[in-house]
Amino acid sequence: MMLTRRKLLTHACAMSTASLTAASLSGFGLSMTAIQAAAQSADLETADNRSGYKALVCVFLLGGLDGNDTILPYDSESYSRYAALRSSLLQNYSNVQGGRSTRSIDRLLPLNPVNPVQDGRRFALTEELSGLHSLFEQGQAAIVANVGPLVQSVTLADYEADAPWLPKRLFSHNDQQATWMSGAPEGASLGWGGRFADAALRSGANTSGATFTTITSAANALFLTGEAARPFQIGSNGAPLIDSLTSLQGNPEAYALMRRHFEPDASLTNHLLERDYASAMGKSLSNNEAYNAGTTGTATLSTAFPGGPLGDQLRTVSQTIAARDALNVNRQVFFVGLGGFDTHSNQVLDLPPLQRQLDAGITAFVEAMRELGVSRDVTLFTASDFGRTLAVNGDGTDHGWGNHHFVVGDAVNGQRILGELPPYDLAHALDAGGGRWIPTHSVEQFAAPLGRWFGLNESDLRSALPNLGNFNSSALNYFG
Numbered sequence: 001m002m003l004t005r006r007k008l009l010t011h012a013c014a015m016s017t018a019s020l021t022a023a024s025l026s027g028f029g030l031s032m033t034a035i036q037a038a039a040q041s042a043d044l045e046t047a048d049n050r051s052g053y054k055a056l057v058c059v060f061l062l063g064g065l066d067g068n069d070t071i072l073p074y075d076s077e078s079y080s081r082y083a084a085l086r087s088s089l090l091q092n093y094s095n096v097q098g099g100r101s102t103r104s105i106d107r108l109l110p111l112n113p114v115n116p117v118q119d120g121r122r123f124a125l126t127e128e129l130s131g132l133h134s135l136f137e138q139g140q141a142a143i144v145a146n147v148g149p150l151v152q153s154v155t156l157a158d159y160e161a162d163a164p165w166l167p168k169r170l171f172s173h174n175d176q177q178a179t180w181m182s183g184a185p186e187g188a189s190l191g192w193g194g195r196f197a198d199a200a201l202r203s204g205a206n207t208s209g210a211t212f213t214t215i216t217s218a219a220n221a222l223f224l225t226g227e228a229a230r231p232f233q234i235g236s237n238g239a240p241l242i243d244s245l246t247s248l249q250g251n252p253e254a255y256a257l258m259r260r261h262f263e264p265d266a267s268l269t270n271h272l273l274e275r276d277y278a279s280a281m282g283k284s285l286s287n288n289e290a291y292n293a294g295t296t297g298t299a300t301l302s303t304a305f306p307g308g309p310l311g312d313q314l315r316t317v318s319q320t321i322a323a324r325d326a327l328n329v330n331r332q333v334f335f336v337g338l339g340g341f342d343t344h345s346n347q348v349l350d351l352p353p354l355q356r357q358l359d360a361g362i363t364a365f366v367e368a369m370r371e372l373g374v375s376r377d378v379t380l381f382t383a384s385d386f387g388r389t390l391a392v393n394g395d396g397t398d399h400g401w402g403n404h405h406f407v408v409g410d411a412v413n414g415q416r417i418l419g420e421l422p423p424y425d426l427a428h429a430l431d432a433g434g435g436r437w438i439p440t441h442s443v444e445q446f447a448a449p450l451g452r453w454f455g456l457n458e459s460d461l462r463s464a465l466p467n468l469g470n471f472n473s474s475a476l477n478y479f480g
Contacts, residue, residue: 052330053329053330054330054454055379056196056334056380056450057365057378057381058334058380059338059358059380059383060383060384061337061341061382061383063173063343063385064173064176064385064386064388064403065382065384065387065388067403067405068387068390069103069126072123073124074110075121078122079105079424085390085425086390086392089348092347095348096349102127102352105124108126109125109127109129111136111417112415113415114416118421123417123421126355128359131360132363132406132408135362135363137415138414140408140409140412142412142413142416143417143418144406144418144446145404146404146419146420147403147404147439148403148437149167149176149439149442151166151470152471154439156429156430159432159438168185171399172185173385174186176386178222183443183444190227193214193223193226194223194333195226195463196451197224197228198226199455200331203455205330206331208328211232211290212320212327213232215233215234215333216233217334218313218337232287234291235316238291238295290327293326295320295326298323298326301322301372303371306360306361308357310336310338311357311361311364314336314362317334317365318365338357341354343388343396343397344393344396346396347395347397348395366408369409370410376409379407380409381405381407386399387437390434390435400435401436401437402436402438405446407478411479412478412479413478414478418478422440444465448473453479461473
């Protein structure tokens with residue numbers, strides 16, 4: 001039986017529906033005909049793409065990760081210049097550590113990429129990222145340097161002339177988050193994760209329909225919204241249910257009576273909107289119950305996840321992937337989020353704990369995928385609003401543009417740094433002012449190899465990433 005799309009339960013005004021998610025409303029009004037037509041179309045490249053499981057997991061670092069305080073220079077010349085430009089920040093690190101900074105060159109974790117190093121320079125991760133460092137050195141992670149929103153390639157002269165092809169509303173949190181997720185500033189309606197899922201649905205990869213194809217454990221659902229795909233929201237305890245029903249689960253008779261109250265009944269009203277609301281409520285509740293039933297029946301993972309918001313979300317994603325057969329899905333896209341990266345001040349206190357959360361969460365997730373036997377079938381990647389300035393404002397950094405990201409998984413051809421890390425200096429061709437890096441690769445170029453690995457053909461990719469044609473779409477490859 002095909003599961004229908006999850007929609008917002010809005011009919012029970014007298015009951016507590018606080019746990020119901022606003023993301024469900026995005027699917028309201030989508031007809032079953034549209035979903036079925038999407039599922040019947042087959043335009044993935046090969047028949048091999050129609051079998052087996054694959055999932056993409058986007059870890060969005062909300063607020064703007066300081067990539068310059070994540071991937072640091074390690075050769076003495078670059079590090080000396082970096083230390084001079086960030087002297088106040090490094091001094092604050094030393095003060096917090098009692099005189100020995102966590103950013104001292106002798107405490108960094110050197111990277112040993114197998115691909116050629118840029119201009120003889122060397123790079124390192126901070127010591128809070130020891131797990132990611134191990135994954136990189138073992139070939140299960142790659143670093144993609146200086147990625148950011150672009151409509152077409154931009155030079156410093158273009159930026160200074162305010163060229164019309166510059167991305168809209170640069171350095172704005174909401175707009176750059178939206179642009180990363182969808183290619184357009186705030187107000188956009190479709191994300192490239194959702195469009196990737198649409199392609200999977202058109203191929204017939206998920207015969208159960210769209211309901212469990214795109215799943216979010218964070219509030220922002222734009223990335224996962226497609227024409228057919230809509231984000232299904234989960235929490236640490238699964239899909240939300242109606243409080244009034246949950247309270248009656250110990251009384252089967254009362255539960256059954258109350259449950260029938262939420263079944264759509266066309267005879268109750270002739271008002272079309274009321275009937276649609278009632279139908280939406282019944283379908284949403286059924287989908288939530290189906291998700292919880294599917295995940296409840298799966299074995300408990302032995303992998304220990306760290307506490308905190310990211311660990312909790314990645315644990316729930318892992319449990320969902322464990323239930324992939326019960327949910328009848330072969331393709332899924334997940335979105336999780338971790339906030340707090342807007343480090344205008346107190347960066348030395350705020351950033352290291354966030355990096356430890358990121359590192360511990362991703363490391364546990366990779367281990368869980370190995371436990372499930374799908375470590376080659378699940379690829380995780382990071383994203384963020386933007387990078388931050390190389391120049392410091394005393395004890396923090398300001399909004400930037402290009403940033404560095406990780407792609408992680410056993411399918412990844414890792415231990416490579418792809419793209420171009422700008423010089424750790426100011427006033428060069430990639431500096432838009434104060435160390436705001438002009439991206440050397442677009443989000444579309446970053447996304448394209450993920451889409452190909454997921455099963456999209458070139459036509460799908462260009463539909464999902466409308467600006468891809470303005471760039472070399474094969475410039476990056478994490479899987480080759």
